[in-house]
Amino acid sequence: MSPTPTRRQPDATRQRLLDAAFAEIHRYGYHASSLDQILRATDVTKGALYHHFRNKQALGLAVIDEVVRPWIETRWRPMLESDRPLQAAIDHVSAHADTVDDDMLALGCPFANLVQELAGSEPAFQQPLFDIFFEWKRGLMESVRKSQAIGEGRTDVDPEDIAVFVISAIEGMWAIAKASRCHEQFRASHRGLVLFLESMRA
Amino acid sequence: MSPTPTRRQPDATRQRLLDAAFAEIHRYGYHASSLDQILRATDVTKGALYHHFRNKQALGLAVIDEVVRPWIETRWRPMLESDRPLQAAIDHVSAHADTVDDDMLALGCPFANLVQELAGSEPAFQQPLFDIFFEWKRGLMESVRKSQAIGEGRTDVDPEDIAVFVISAIEGMWAIAKASRCHEQFRASHRGLVLFLESMRA
DNA sequence: CTACGTACATACTGGTCGGTATGTAATCGC
DNA sequence: GCGATTACATACCGACCAGTATGTACGTAG
Numbered sequence: 001m002s003p004t005p006t007r008r009q010p011d012a013t014r015q016r017l018l019d020a021a022f023a024e025i026h027r028y029g030y031h032a033s034s035l036d037q038i039l040r041a042t043d044v045t046k047g048a049l050y051h052h053f054r055n056k057q058a059l060g061l062a063v064i065d066e067v068v069r070p071w072i073e074t075r076w077r078p079m080l081e082s083d084r085p086l087q088a089a090i091d092h093v094s095a096h097a098d099t100v101d102d103d104m105l106a107l108g109c110p111f112a113n114l115v116q117e118l119a120g121s122e123p124a125f126q127q128p129l130f131d132i133f134f135e136w137k138r139g140l141m142e143s144v145r146k147s148q149a150i151g152e153g154r155t156d157v158d159p160e161d162i163a164v165f166v167i168s169a170i171e172g173m174w175a176i177a178k179a180s181r182c183h184e185q186f187r188a189s190h191r192g193l194v195l196f197l198e199s200m201r202a
Numbered sequence: 203m204s205p206t207p208t209r210r211q212p213d214a215t216r217q218r219l220l221d222a223a224f225a226e227i228h229r230y231g232y233h234a235s236s237l238d239q240i241l242r243a244t245d246v247t248k249g250a251l252y253h254h255f256r257n258k259q260a261l262g263l264a265v266i267d268e269v270v271r272p273w274i275e276t277r278w279r280p281m282l283e284s285d286r287p288l289q290a291a292i293d294h295v296s297a298h299a300d301t302v303d304d305d306m307l308a309l310g311c312p313f314a315n316l317v318q319e320l321a322g323s324e325p326a327f328q329q330p331l332f333d334i335f336f337e338w339k340r341g342l343m344e345s346v347r348k349s350q351a352i353g354e355g356r357t358d359v360d361p362e363d364i365a366v367f368v369i370s371a372i373e374g375m376w377a378i379a380k381a382s383r384c385h386e387q388f389r390a391s392h393r394g395l396v397l398f399l400e401s402m403r404a
Numbered sequence: 405c406t407a408c409g410t411a412c413a414t415a416c417t418g419g420t421c422g423g424t425a426t427g428t429a430a431t432c433g434c
Numbered sequence: 435g436c437g438a439t440t441a442c443a444t445a446c447c448g449a450c451c452a453g454t455a456t457g458t459a460c461g462t463a464g
Binding site: 027028029073097106108113114115116117119120121129130132133134139157158160161162164165166167168169170171172173176177178179180181185188189190192193195196197198 | 369
């Protein structure tokens with residue numbers, strides 16, 4: 001029989017801290033995020049936080065590993081598993097802009113934010129962020145190769161160039177959305193990416 | 203006769219503060235930049251700084267207006283003034299990756315950094331950052347229209363979509379360089395953009 | 405029932421931050 | 435030459451930050 005609810009729920013507490021930290025970092029960035037603010041938002045005390053995470057950096061790394069990484073993976077995984085990856089990508093990108101709400105548009109891509117803030121200056125964050133990029137790139141490369149193998153995609157292009165460029169474009173689209181704070185610019189850049197993807201057809 | 207060198211050079215002092223603030227913000231971001239550090243780097247005192255700038259935000263806005271904006275404009279202006287803008291763009295992008303040194307690669311695009319950090323959360327910075335984006339977009343749009351008018355570029359595409367997408371791709375390329383800290387990825391994404399630009403030929 | 409490790413809670417610290425109050429010397433208008 | 439304004443210089447402040455020291459109650463193994 002499951003135990004009656006008690007006042008100590010370590011896994012739930014840890015998850016609440018992770019979620020709140022993710023939201024805080026997504027909104028304000030890592031450096032500008034305040035542990036005290038995260039504690040206020042979660043009604044968790046400092047003792048509990050430092051019981052679950054050695055320091056702010058460990059919390060940040062856990063957010064990257066357990067929240068940001070899965071978030072990115074859910075974006076490219078479906079394409080890799082499709083029968084016609086290029087068409088799936090075109091469909092996904094065509095519909096994507098309208099699945100993002102205003103709040104998300106203003107906050108930007110969590111991964112891109114972290115890369116911009118930390119990849120250049122915080123050694124401890126470089127490897128995990130690079131890993132996310134590398135997995136993403138590998139997923140897209142395999143998708144391109146697959147679409148080439150089944151005769152869907154042009155074979156006169158380097159899958160690596162395409163994968164890296166598509167990631168660039170996606171991250172850039174988020175940046176443009178932030179700069180313009182306007183859905184129409186976000187949509188326009190998506191249309192540009194669709195144009196590019198269509199030029200990849202065999 | 204010009205006056206003998208004196209101990210008060212307000213314009214030079216202001217410029218030194220601007221340059222040091224730009225370097226500091228480029229490396230660490232706006233929030234993480236310390237006024238005290240900027241003062242140490244310039245041998246200027248706090249009194250002088252607060253004589254020239256009302257507060258940290260005013261310094262940041264001046265950096266955007268007087269350093270970042272011209273830096274961005276020098277990037278797209280040559281294309282607009284070329285006889286064959288599309289070819290100029292292709293040539294420029296083809297050569298661009300190798301003009302960026304390792305330090306710059308790690309620091310990223312100053313404009314993209316500021317957009318990521320501030321456009322979503324600092325109201326005072328939104329307008330100036332948006333203006334830079336908008337001028338850039340306008341320059342590229344005019345370039346696209348020109349290349350269409352002279353029969354160099356495809357006419358079945360919307361110049362606005364192309365301009366916004368190209369800016370996205372460029373900003374994304376910087377982000378990818380930061381994430382990978384590797385010139386080869388930077389070059390790969392440039393090759394992707396060249397592919398796209400070539401597909402724009404009439 | 406007990407003892408011990410886990411999961412918290414509270415109070416505090418040193419350091420750094422942006423910003424200010426106040427003083428002073430250089431330069432300019434007249 | 436002389437006041438006024440500009441261009442600095444120094445010392446200081448309160449707020450906030452990450453991190454710590456210390457204490458305590460829960461939950462479970464034995």
